[in-house]
Amino acid sequence: MAFSMNDLSDETVFRRLACRPDFIDDAVISSAKLPARVTFKKLQSRIRRPLGQLHSLPLELLHEALPYLDIRSLWSLARTCRRGKIVVEALPMFRDLVKSVGYTFAILRDAKILGMHSLMKLHAVLHSDRCVSCGAYGCFIFLLSAERCCFECQVVNPSLCVISVPVAGDCFGLKKSQLKSLPIMWSIPGAYDLFKSKSRQLSMRLVSLKAAKDLAVKVHGSLDALESKFPLDPETRNVKIAMFETYRKAYSPPIASDPLTCPYWTASGLRNLAPPSAIFGGMGVMPFPCLYKGRIEHGQCCSGCWYLSRTTIQQNNHLWDLLIPAGCLNSAPGYCTAEEYLIKLSCRAWSHVGLVEHGRECPFAATFMSQPGHWDPI
Ligand SMILES: [Zn+2]
Ligand SMILES: [Zn+2]
Known part of the structure; x- marks a missing residue:
């Protein structure tokens, strides 16, 4: 009986197609060895002194105002005294960032740009999932x-x-x-x-x-x-x-x-x-995952696109014409070559929902999933 994607649940489609090749993470700043949690080193947490002029403000107001501060300022506030640490750690936006992309703080510190972006700005990016340039999913x-x-x-x-x-x-x-x-x-x-x-x-x-x-x-x-x-x-x-x-x-x-x-x-x-x-x-x-409905999404590539675009490049087989839109096969300057197109296609990441929708339409997903055994992306 012919294999049909419609026979599979969304979860099965996602599980069998999702892959995150090392390839795409190897090309950017690595977050692999960085701490996922924030530690305020040399924290003066035992100091019970008040929070200066902020001390008299109600917590709700602090939660409204503090996200406008950059990370360095929040860092300083958290290291000032115990109440400062408690206030910063209780900020919902701060907690979201720590939970989802805790390594970000170490990278911003090492890149010496802790003071460049506000908590609110980073939090807005965490809750977005669109690439600023093309509008597709970005991770x-x-x-x-x-x-x-x-x-x-x-x-x-x-x-x-x-x-x-x-x-x-x-x-x-x-x-x-x-x-x-x-x-x-x-x-x-x-x-x-x-x-x-x-x-x-x-x-x-x-x-x-x-x-x-x-x-x-x-x-x-x-x-x-x-x-x-x-x-x-x-x-x-x-x-x-x-x-x-x-x-x-x-x-x-x-x-x-x-x-x-x-x-x-x-x-x-x-x-x-x-x-x-x-x-x-x-x-x-x-790497910067999205926080979508409480779920952290790192972005997953389609195993079908990945596998078949790679084998098409290697074998130059009949899928070449099927994969590449008309007009792309142009070796002149200013155009994308077929090989470039296929390499980029294989690296495209999707959200959880996006991969399921793509997988049901992808001409290569069914071919990939019907193959005996599993091919492991690098
Ligand atoms: Zn893009
Ligand atoms: Zn695909």
């Missing part, structure tokens, strides 16, 4: 702007990429004093890029590629003016000059564009080089 956060994003967009969208401060200065002709106006984070030492191929043990200052580019336009008047003042020698085809050209011409996908069909590379003809995210890719992004 990561871009730290410099505290915006939720998906795996594909953090690769293709320059506004979700970071570059080092010295590179931003050299590439966009910006002085140190000008660069100071940009939000800056310190990188977290570790291995980055797909398959952990890029080891970054030294911490460096990072800025958003898009923010640096926008600042260059503001300082120089336009990108053409930047080009006139700081021309890139076309005869010098070394990696540094090529990357600068990529950064300057980085293609910015419009909001709501589909990252699956966005090209990795710029429209500048530098197709054989790297995407804008290649050098510092993933160093400004970390």
Whole structure:
């Protein structure tokens, strides 16, 4: 009898299709070895002194006001005295963050951006599930702007990429004093890029590629003016000059564009080089689950898409045409190639409900699930 997805319950569809390949988490800041709980080191919890001017305020009012503070301020408040710790730990938004993404505090501390975002902002991101760039489900956060994003967009969208401060200065002709106006984070030492191929043990200052580019336009008047003042020698085809050209011409996908069909590379003809995210890719992004109806959702990929897109790339078989939308098979600059499309398709994460809905429609899910035995994603 033919296998039918309609015979399966939602839970069965989810359980049999859900996979979270290491591949996508290996490319971003790792949260694996970080504490999931917050500890206020050197906490002055035994000190019974009052909470200063805040002491007389009712708890309800504190709960209303304190979420507007950034994490560093809350941290300081919690370490002031026992009542401060009790008040901060009792904040519903704080409790949600600790329960769902407790490692976030350690990463913000190590990146030296504890004071960059308010508790309210981070909590709003926790309760959202849409990628700021494409509107699809996103299971990561871009730290410099505290915006939720998906795996594909953090690769293709320059506004979700970071570059080092010295590179931003050299590439966009910006002085140190000008660069100071940009939000800056310190990188977290570790291995980055797909398959952990890029080891970054030294911490460096990072800025958003898009923010640096926008600042260059503001300082120089336009990108053409930047080009006139700081021309890139076309005869010098070394990696540094090529990357600068990529950064300057980085293609910015419009909001709501589909990252699956966005090209990795710029429209500048530098197709054989790297995407804008290649050098510092993933160093400004970390996993950030959603809190949906009290359930923590980390985002799961579809095993059918993952398996069949990979085997299609390897075998170049007949599924190639079925998988890729018309118009994508284009090797010209500015277009997404078939291989890029398939790689990104295999990395797309879904919410719990989204994966079930996708799984019932996915042309590869039934094929995957009807195979004998189980294929384990890497
Ligand atoms: Zn996206
Ligand atoms: Zn699928």
